[in-house]
Amino acid sequence: MNAESLILFKFYIMIMPILFIIGIFAVMTAKNIVAIIIGIEIMTKGVTLLLAASGYFGGNPEIAQNFIIVMIIIEVVILTIASGLIVNIVKKYDSLSTKNIRNLKG
Amino acid sequence: MENLYIHIFLLALIVIISVFAVSHYRIIRGAILLGAVSFLVSISLFMLKAPIAAMFELSVCTGLITVIFISVISLTNPVYAGQKKINEMSMVKKIIILFLIVAVCGFFIYLFDEKNINWIPVMNDAQKTVTTKDSLWNLRHVDLIGQALILLTGIFAVVVLFKKGKEEK
Incomplete structure (x- = not known):
């Protein structure tokens, strides 16, 4: 690996925790449920980039592609389940805010 | 590598757009910005020689996920429109805090990099x-x-x- 590639790889390593922290910030501060899901999506984008970069700079992008594809599938399943939950929460509580769905009933 | 500056430009754009996606008070714009982030990630994947993963990212994350988000928002929008603004923290405040977090995080990673760790991933011959x-x-x-x-x-x-x-x- 030459010097320029090493610099680029370090940039990719730097981006992953930054995107992850942006996602965690969204999850922690947002009151809207959809905004929380957007934060989770941004976290997975960081992991995708890190996987692709480690595959490319390690000299074997093929293995990394597998992991990325599996991760995208899991991402979509999470989003689908979450969207179903959100629609049902809105039906039941008439609200998207996490403040209003915090109380247990029964 | 000739594409060094293109890579760095794309990464910077990804961080900036994701900050705006997270901090925007209108959720539908946040979802569209998330689609833009996915598009930029797929370009990065193409440049990192992972074309199959890039196609997956482009079709599924940029297309399908954005469509699901928009349909969920439109299904829940009549309720949302009648409510008060849910996000209490203002958008400008969020953006400033996020950019500060990004700067602090970058600084700590730079300090961590000073320790001369071998970052190169090791793959065996098999x-x-x-x-x-x-x-x-x-x-x-x-x-x-x-x-x-x-x-x-x-x-x-x-x-x-x-x-x-x-x-x-």
Whole structure:
């Protein structure tokens, strides 16, 4: 690996925790449920980039592609389940805010 | 590498757009900005020689996920429109805090980098000969069942969640 590639790889390593922290910030501060899901999506984008970069700079992008594809599938399943939950929460509580769905009933 | 500056530009754009996606008070714009982030990530994947993953990212994350987000928002929008603004923290405040966090995080990673850690990922020789087709279809056995189960879980969850109750019937 030459010097320029090493610099680029370090940039990719730097981006992953930054995107992850942006996602965690969204999850922690947002009151809207959809905004929380957007934060989770941004976290997975960081992991995708890190996987692709480690595959490319390690000299074997093929293995990394597998992991990325599996991760995208899991991402979509999470989003689908979450969207179903959100629609049902809105039906039941008439609200998207996490403040209003915090109380247990029964 | 000739594309060094293009890579860095793309990464900077990804961070900036994701900050705006997270901090925007209108959720639909946040979802569209998330689609833009996915598009930029897929360009990065193309440049990192992962074309199959890039196509997946482009079609699924940029297309399908954005469509799901917009449909969820439109399904819940009439309720949302009648409510007060849910996000209490203002957008400008969020953006400033996020950029501060990014700067602090970058500084700490820079300090961590000073320790001269060997960042280069090590791959053994056996793995280097594997192609995408081999690793997707020939080398995987048990984890394919897991992947199929994950998909089935998603389908099952959607069926259960959208099932009409006795009262609705």
